[in-house]
Amino acid sequence: MIDLFSDTQTRPTPGMREAMARAEVGDEQSGSDPTTNALCERVAALLGMEAGVFMPSGTMCNLASILVHTRRGDEIVVDDQSHIYNTEAAGAAALGGVSVRALPTRVGLFTADMVEAAIRPRQRTAPRSALVSIEQTTSFSGGTVWDLAEMRRIRDVAQGCGLVAHIDGARLLNAVAATGIPAADYAEGFDSAWIDLSKGLGCPVGAVLCGSAAFVEAAWQWKYRLGGAMRQSGVLAAAGLYALDHHIAQLARDNAHAAQLHRAVADLPGLGLDPTAGQSNILFFSVEGLGITAADFAAACMKEGVRVRALGTHHIRVTTNLDVDQAGIARAAEVMRATALAFAERS
Numbered sequence: 001m002i003d004l005f006s007d008t009q010t011r012p013t014p015g016m017r018e019a020m021a022r023a024e025v026g027d028e029q030s031g032s033d034p035t036t037n038a039l040c041e042r043v044a045a046l047l048g049m050e051a052g053v054f055m056p057s058g059t060m061c062n063l064a065s066i067l068v069h070t071r072r073g074d075e076i077v078v079d080d081q082s083h084i085y086n087t088e089a090a091g092a093a094a095l096g097g098v099s100v101r102a103l104p105t106r107v108g109l110f111t112a113d114m115v116e117a118a119i120r121p122r123q124r125t126a127p128r129s130a131l132v133s134i135e136q137t138t139s140f141s142g143g144t145v146w147d148l149a150e151m152r153r154i155r156d157v158a159q160g161c162g163l164v165a166h167i168d169g170a171r172l173l174n175a176v177a178a179t180g181i182p183a184a185d186y187a188e189g190f191d192s193a194w195i196d197l198s199k200g201l202g203c204p205v206g207a208v209l210c211g212s213a214a215f216v217e218a219a220w221q222w223k224y225r226l227g228g229a230m231r232q233s234g235v236l237a238a239a240g241l242y243a244l245d246h247h248i249a250q251l252a253r254d255n256a257h258a259a260q261l262h263r264a265v266a267d268l269p270g271l272g273l274d275p276t277a278g279q280s281n282i283l284f285f286s287v288e289g290l291g292i293t294a295a296d297f298a299a300a301c302m303k304e305g306v307r308v309r310a311l312g313t314h315h316i317r318v319t320t321n322l323d324v325d326q327a328g329i330a331r332a333a334e335v336m337r338a339t340a341l342a343f344a345e346r347s
């Protein structure tokens with residue numbers, strides 16, 4: 001099967017497993033796992049931040065950041081397709097007592113003007129606006145890459161009004177691969193930012209959350225409180241270090257593969273593709289114009305050995321990744337094209 005369901009489906013490569021087996025380990029909780037420490041320093045340097053903390057997941061990076069940066073009754077500003085708003089089990093509300101202001105967007109991008117308008121005046125009756133989060137790249141909106149200048153405008157508007165600015169960088173390195181802009185430039189001046197290791201980088205577990213030393217110290221306490229502190233985590237951190245050494249180039253290949261899939265279906269009638277489609281390693285389109293549901297389309301592709309993801313009633317998300325090579329992409333392009341054409345003929 002050619003699995004384009006998500007870049008989370010990647011399996012550790014033989015080289016990565018070897019690095020994990022060889023990892024030097026200690027006790028993470030007491031700060032004495034050398035491999036975990038090395039990974040945190042490496043990612044902090046990559047993002048141009050003072051410090052980093054290894055987390056079991058990106059979800060915990062977002063949650064710990066929100067818990068550090070806010071108080072109960074605060075409000076955070078995100079986009080309405082964001083991971084924080086849709087698929088983190090309302091952790092901000094459940095654990096932080098924080099409400100979420102979800103800005104309506106089409107491809108996951110909002111503007112500094114929208115943020116400015118969403119920031120509440122300080123009034124007894126209003127929640128305190130506390131944090132704005134940007135997802136680079138956007139996940140459920142199709143891998144759109146944020147423009148650096150707009151990110152900085154949003155950062156400045158937010159910080160100018162006393163909010164903190166956060167980057168959900170689950171796929172930040174895919175944006176770096178797409179634009180050539182260093183990760184540290186994207187993260188510059190933000191209060192917190194993180195990258196996921198278990199998406200395109202191909203690790204089995206983990207993410208690294210970065211910020212100032214004081215922020216990371218506070219995030220560490222939440223990690224501990226949430227049950228995320230580990231022991232011989234060097235086995236996992238070694239996978240992260242291996243990925244940073246060996247899998248970065250793969251992200252550019254993944255992006256190119258998504259662009260190839262985009263070219264293969266761009267001219268088809270009935271497929272709703274945004275002009276921004278295929279910017280990074282995700283291709284997102286609607287099959288509503290074919291008169292079918294996303295589940296119909298996904299099932300038809302699956303019959304031909306290609307797994308894509310149905311999102312909502314009409315949207316398909318295809319995510320290229322380390323485990324699908326050039327031949328697999330060519331085959332997936334053929335299958336998606338033939339499937340769309342077959343449905344178009346029937347409709």
Ligand SMILES: *Cc1c(COP(=O)(O)O)cnc(C)c1O
Pocket residue numbers: 056057058059060062083084135137138139168170171196198206207
């Ligand atoms: C996957 C993802 C997360 C969560 O990361 P996990 O490691 O799966 O918990 C958060 N934000 C975005 C944009 C993601 O794609």
